[in-house]
Amino acid sequence: MVKVTVCGAAGGIGQPLSLMFKLNPYVTTLALYDVVNVPGVGKDLSHIDTDTKLESYLPENDGLEKALTGSDLVIIPAGVPRKPGMTRDDLFAINAGIIRDLANGIAQFAPSAFVLVISNPVNSTVPIVAEILKKNNVFNPQKLFGVTTLDCVRANTFVAELSKDKEASAFDTRVLGGHSGETIVPVFSQSAPEVYKELSDEQKAALVHRVQFGGDEVVKAKNGAGSATLSMAYAGYKLGHALLAAINDTPNIIESTFVYLKDSKIKGAAEAFKYINEKLKDSDSSDVDFFALPVVLSSNGIEEIKWDILEKVDAKETELLKIATGQLSKNIAKGTAFIAGN
Numbered sequence: 413m414v415k416v417t418v419c420g421a422a423g424g425i426g427q428p429l430s431l432m433f434k435l436n437p438y439v440t441t442l443a444l445y446d447v448v449n450v451p452g453v454g455k456d457l458s459h460i461d462t463d464t465k466l467e468s469y470l471p472e473n474d475g476l477e478k479a480l481t482g483s484d485l486v487i488i489p490a491g492v493p494r495k496p497g498m499t500r501d502d503l504f505a506i507n508a509g510i511i512r513d514l515a516n517g518i519a520q521f522a523p524s525a526f527v528l529v530i531s532n533p534v535n536s537t538v539p540i541v542a543e544i545l546k547k548n549n550v551f552n553p554q555k556l557f558g559v560t561t562l563d564c565v566r567a568n569t570f571v572a573e574l575s576k577d578k579e580a581s582a583f584d585t586r587v588l589g590g591h592s593g594e595t596i597v598p599v600f601s602q603s604a605p606e607v608y609k610e611l612s613d614e615q616k617a618a619l620v621h622r623v624q625f626g627g628d629e630v631v632k633a634k635n636g637a638g639s640a641t642l643s644m645a646y647a648g649y650k651l652g653h654a655l656l657a658a659i660n661d662t663p664n665i666i667e668s669t670f671v672y673l674k675d676s677k678i679k680g681a682a683e684a685f686k687y688i689n690e691k692l693k694d695s696d697s698s699d700v701d702f703f704a705l706p707v708v709l710s711s712n713g714i715e716e717i718k719w720d721i722l723e724k725v726d727a728k729e730t731e732l733l734k735i736a737t738g739q740l741s742k743n744i745a746k747g748t749a750f751i752a753g754n
């Protein structure tokens with residue numbers, strides 16, 4: 413029996429993401445929550461002849477409580493998307509409060525659920541969720557995931573375009589750091605070595621830049637009508653499905669996610685925290701408490717952090733990681749301070 417809750421289910425990401433979970437055989441109940449339009453989305457999906465039971469809730473009549481109670485996995489694509497000319501950080505003013513309120517609901521009604529945060533700016537919204545869960549004494553770092561899967565998906569697609577003989581599905585690129593611009597660091601030296609070795613320095617730089625700013629490509633092409641929704645729904649589903657498979661005892665699944673490190677008991681967290689903060693960050697900027705890294709999944713959630721990839725990356729990638737930590741420490745501190753100041 414697995415209940416999945418999608419918060420922001422009537423949105424551009426929420427709808428296709430909910431469709432995919434309606435088709436997932438692990439899911440017995442799918443609860444949709446949104447502040448608008450969700451009864452229609454829920455009714456529509458409920459006609460699909462898969463066995464997953466559909467529930468949909470607006471905020472009135474304790475909707476959030478009902479959507480979250482008994483939930484095993486909560487996925488959050490709630491909040492506003494970018495328009496051309498905006499950075500992800502420009503979304504903080506609106507989305508931080510939305511995420512705080514949803515996190516308070518999770519702390520109260522689904523304190524032991526796995527939580528996947530899609531809403532931007534991920535580098536700050538994930539720290540917001542962690543702070544709320546900590547305040548309520550229900551924080552378990554094994555169960556909190558910042559969704560950076562779309563960066564990996566893009567990296568696989570873009571590197572395949574440069575490969576002579578391999579399709580996108582042949583790649584499993586690791587992307588480290590965070591989820592915005594220069595905080596996104598694909599490490600092709602570790603995951604696509606054959607293709608990577610053949611590229612010139614200019615080609616390597618262009619490939620990395622394309623992954624870092626892939627979101628902008630979509631924002632520009634949509635021309636005011638939002639940001640990535642369909643590729644994001646796919647990516648969110650990919651991580652969610654991997655987690656459901658791990659919960660159901662499929663061994664050795666590795667996915668990348670923006671994971672909490674500081675004071676965490678997860679295997680590899682202390683080593684990751686030390687390496688990032690001592691070797692990749694200026695001593696005068698605040699701690700980088702979260703970082704996107706490959707993790708091994710189990711029925712407990714994040715079982716192990718594969719931090720040693722940080723030691724293996726090449727000199728140029730190390731330089732990029734150092735640039736990433738500067739921005740990331742500010743983004744994380746901003747999220748944490750938002751809750752400390754509330």
Ligand SMILES: NC(=O)C1=CN([C@@H]2O[C@H](COP(=O)(O)OP(=O)(O)OC[C@H]3O[C@@H](n4cnc5c(N)ncnc54)[C@H](O)[C@@H]3O)[C@@H](O)[C@H]2O)C=CC1
Nearest residue numbers: 420422423424425446447490491492493530531532562644
């Ligand atoms: N992590 C990632 O890689 C990516 C993250 N995103 C982010 O995902 C978020 C959602 O994007 P879209 O689906 O395109 O936006 P959208 O505007 O189409 O949908 C957002 C939905 O959230 C709902 N919502 C607003 N406040 C809410 C609340 N308090 N509780 C529940 N639902 C609420 C809205 O009613 C709407 O249905 C944005 O912040 C966007 O930047 C988008 C793409 C990739």
Ligand SMILES: O=C([O-])CC(=O)C(=O)O
Nearest residue numbers: 494532562627628639640
């Ligand atoms: O670019 C955006 O604002 C949405 C996003 O995070 C992405 O597509 O990577």
